[in-house]
Amino acid sequence: GQNIDQPTEMTATEGAIVQINCTYQTSGFNGLFWYQQHAGEAPTFLSYNVLDGLEEKGRFSSFLSRSKGYSYLLLKELQMKDSASYLCAPMDSNYQLIWGAGTKLIIKP
Amino acid sequence: ETGVTQTPRHLVMGMTNKKSLKCEQHLGHNAMYWYKQSAKKPLELMFVYNFKEQTENNSVPSRFSPECPNSSHLFLHLHTLQPEDSALYLCASSQASIAGDPYNEQFFGPGTRLTVL
Numbered sequence: 213g214q215n216i217d218q219p220t221e222m223t224a225t226e227g228a229i230v231q232i233n234c235t236y237q238t239s240g241f242n243g244l245f246w247y248q249q250h251a252g253e254a255p256t257f258l259s260y261n262v263l264d265g266l267e268e269k270g271r272f273s274s275f276l277s278r279s280k281g282y283s284y285l286l287l288k289e290l291q292m293k294d295s296a297s298y299l300c301a302p303m304d305s306n307y308q309l310i311w312g313a314g315t316k317l318i319i320k321p
Numbered sequence: 322e323t324g325v326t327q328t329p330r331h332l333v334m335g336m337t338n339k340k341s342l343k344c345e346q347h348l349g350h351n352a353m354y355w356y357k358q359s360a361k362k363p364l365e366l367m368f369v370y371n372f373k374e375q376t377e378n379n380s381v382p383s384r385f386s387p388e389c390p391n392s393s394h395l396f397l398h399l400h401t402l403q404p405e406d407s408a409l410y411l412c413a414s415s416q417a418s419i420a421g422d423p424y425n426e427q428f429f430g431p432g433t434r435l436t437v438l
Contacts, residue, residue: 307418
């Protein structure tokens, strides 16, 4: 079956760094997406990885290891506005996104 | 209007009512999606349309009926819903993913918060 595993909730301090892990099992693989979703709002795209390695985009970076079925999202210089849920979503062989339940990130001053 | 819009934003309906949710995308995409999001659960894909043709129906009960009259509009018709159908219904659009080009991020609308009494 297809399965996504990511922590339910994490807490971090403003200005710090946090890493949100995601492990996945899918039928085929066509890359992995990370989305951010603020409470009561729609998800918005953050990153896409299809090859192994680290993709950096400003304060956010995303890493992928296909052989391990593992990805992480790294957030640096945390700001209060980063408080949100972060959704890991690999794409399967049918080009469908398989969504995790999301990690709720709480930023404290 | 830009991006993906959804109406209504909030809907309260009784179990015997019939209502419709509307989604419109202004991005020139050719794939549209309906998702259900319940509290603390993963997004559940309900329906997918590629080039106006339904390509996915993930075992959704028949009380949910999608309609895609053109590549810019998507409807979700609702009838005789149950209280457990109360959730946030999200519409999304993207370019259709094809072999060799799977990278097509989905753009989401703001959602319709549905409450079934």
